[in-house]
Amino acid sequence: MIYTVTLNPSLDYIVRVDGMRLGTINRTAFEQILPGGKGVNVSIVLGNLGHGSRALGFTAGFTGSELERLCGEAGVDCDFIRVERGMTRINVKVKSDEETELNGRGPAITEEDVEALLAKLDGLGADDTLVLSGSVPACLPSDMYERLMLRVAGRGVRVVVDAERELLTRSLPHRPFLVKPNNHELGDIFGVTLSRRDEVVPYARRLQEQGAANVLVSMAGEGGVLVAQTGQVFESAAARGTVVNSVGAGDSSVAGFLAGLMETGSYEAAFRMALAAGSASAFSDHLATRAEVEALLSA
Structure with a gap:
């Protein structure tokens, strides 16, 4: 089984505005809402290619419920941790003469939430792949990827890391x-x-x-x-x-x-x-x- 981890998934609200102007009212010419987050995207494409996976991470609030519903529509098996405070972020992507993005912050994730996620990894073994994708939200420790990799160490789990800078380099001693x-x-x-x-x-x-x-x-x-x-x-x-x-x-x-x-x-x-x-x-x-x-x- 392939497991994907998205620590800060989102609802992506994508709009097209012809000739957008700041400081006044603009009306959209096109809009759609999609489930977002790098690991979520990996799970969706795997499903489109005929391979099952399970999406892990954190969701919260009504936006988290909608994210899980959209993932289900896309055929993704979701097993997110529900967080009590805050809400799953909304990322607004405005397409006009230039592209502009407004990315939300996401929910407040506690150490108890982290431990619940780590516990979901305890059943992984040599036939499993763990995909760690994207950034770590500010409310989580910077060594989050390392903690996830250490949790599955010694069991033959194949770990994939798609991240930037220190998140990637700090994963290397754990042999992804x-x-x-x-x-x-x-x-x-x-x-x-x-x-x-x-x-x-x-x-x-x-x-x-x-x-x-x-x-x-x-x-x-x-x-x-x-x-x-x-x-x-x-x-x-x-x-x-x-x-x-x-x-x-x-x-x-x-x-x-x-x-x-x-x-x-x-x-x-x-x-x-x-x-x-x-x-x-x-x-x-x-x-x-x-x-x-x-x-x-x-x-």
């Missing part, structure tokens, strides 16, 4: 199965600018030296690179298409990689599916479907 920075995040870690696929490889290997088994680097229009634990390096240009929305593309890549690896046992096939899933989400106003991924794989 996969880390997935993009090229900008990887460059930030080492204080360099990485714009070409060949530039990425030595820095991905440095993450391996620090503990990661596999390093998948997404590069938007430049495609991506996988440095596998076998020593193999796979790289590819991006698929051709019109980018509609990049939100969720990286999460889709994680889901595609896991689905491809489960289906074939091949790192190369997993890499190809990761890139196709990421591109399929970027080329659509929804998260990647199986048909869209297979269309790109066969193109």
